[in-house]
Amino acid sequence: MRSREVHLVRRPLGLPSLDDFRVVEVQVGEPAPGEVLVRNLFVSVDPYMRGRMRERKSYDPPYALGEAMMGGAVGRVVESRSEKFAPGDHVLSRLGWREAFRCAASDVTALGALRAPPSAYLGILGMPGMTAYVGLLGAASMKDGETVFVSGAAGAVGSAAGQIAKAKGCRVLGSAGGPDKVRYSEEIGFDFAFDYHAGKIRDQLRQGAPEGLDVYFDNVGGEHLQAAISSMRPFGRIALCGSISMYNDTEPTTGITNLARATGFGLTLRGFLTRHYEHMRGDFLRDMSAWLASGTVSYRETIREGIESAPEAFIGLFTGANVGKMVVRIADAT
Numbered sequence: 001m002r003s004r005e006v007h008l009v010r011r012p013l014g015l016p017s018l019d020d021f022r023v024v025e026v027q028v029g030e031p032a033p034g035e036v037l038v039r040n041l042f043v044s045v046d047p048y049m050r051g052r053m054r055e056r057k058s059y060d061p062p063y064a065l066g067e068a069m070m071g072g073a074v075g076r077v078v079e080s081r082s083e084k085f086a087p088g089d090h091v092l093s094r095l096g097w098r099e100a101f102r103c104a105a106s107d108v109t110a111l112g113a114l115r116a117p118p119s120a121y122l123g124i125l126g127m128p129g130m131t132a133y134v135g136l137l138g139a140a141s142m143k144d145g146e147t148v149f150v151s152g153a154a155g156a157v158g159s160a161a162g163q164i165a166k167a168k169g170c171r172v173l174g175s176a177g178g179p180d181k182v183r184y185s186e187e188i189g190f191d192f193a194f195d196y197h198a199g200k201i202r203d204q205l206r207q208g209a210p211e212g213l214d215v216y217f218d219n220v221g222g223e224h225l226q227a228a229i230s231s232m233r234p235f236g237r238i239a240l241c242g243s244i245s246m247y248n249d250t251e252p253t254t255g256i257t258n259l260a261r262a263t264g265f266g267l268t269l270r271g272f273l274t275r276h277y278e279h280m281r282g283d284f285l286r287d288m289s290a291w292l293a294s295g296t297v298s299y300r301e302t303i304r305e306g307i308e309s310a311p312e313a314f315i316g317l318f319t320g321a322n323v324g325k326m327v328v329r330i331a332d333a334t
Helices: 118-122 127-139 156-169 178-185 201-208 225-231 260-266 274-294 307-316
Strands: 002-008 022-027 035-044 073-080 092-093 098-103 108-110 147-150 171-176 193-194 215-216 231-239 267-269 300-304 325-329
Touching: 002 098, 002 147, 002 307, 022 156, 022 307, 035 092, 035 118, 035 171, 073 118, 118 325, 127 193, 127 215, 127 231, 127 274, 147 156, 156 171, 171 178, 171 201, 178 307, 193 201, 193 260, 201 225, 215 225, 225 231, 225 260, 307 325
Parallel strands: 147 171, 147 215, 171 193, 215 231, 231 267, 300 325
Antiparallel strands: 002 022, 035 073, 035 098, 035 325, 073 092, 092 108
């Protein structure tokens, strides 16, 4: 079987460009004993991938040049030589930006009877949804009725976090980049949403939460983090999920200047990865499935078509091109 995949061919400097990637055609052989042949339906593009494009030590190894971009993908088994899978089974993998691949059966996870469309397993029922869930309930120890601020409120993680906080009876504030994203944040239940381009973040936070914040879910870093620290109540908690505002910086940026407040107010700033809270996966799937079924939580996707569009879709994460989860459709899911 012929397949196309996207390789990283140059390490980006600043905002990635299309020239940093190349679409390559490869031959995918028949599965050997214990292997499966999978055709992808959707592949994921996620902000964390930017960090793996740098050649430096981190929680995941850097991408190798001249090899396919690794990341979340959901596909359907075409052929199986493993008793664990049959043709037609839907599977989740971390094998990334490819139209098709063969691998050991242990390298894919069976999705079983689908609770939602396949793409949802890359978003609200996948890594972004679980990130929001464990960030709030694990890292930030959010309690019912608290005041919660979520930056990047219209993104895949932020929109999920805001709705989870609302489901838990919290008052929720959100920041977003532009009036359309602010409106979307309001549509999904944020009590107060603001455009961070339209004024100082600190001032807008104080307008929305004059008595301060109990929890901040940080997707953005930089000025957002500094403003949130200045608005935290005593013993507030900050879940450090990401710093997308700084992922493409080429020079060191000015650090947070008000960390002394964290000492005086007894604040907790905790970085986290979903893998730190794997023990919460069952709770996440149970709760999120129920929230989706009841309409308590909804989700939106921005879909690009064809494996060749994956680089452009990825770059769009840093230029405001997505509302909700950005995914690339590889094949028809029907």
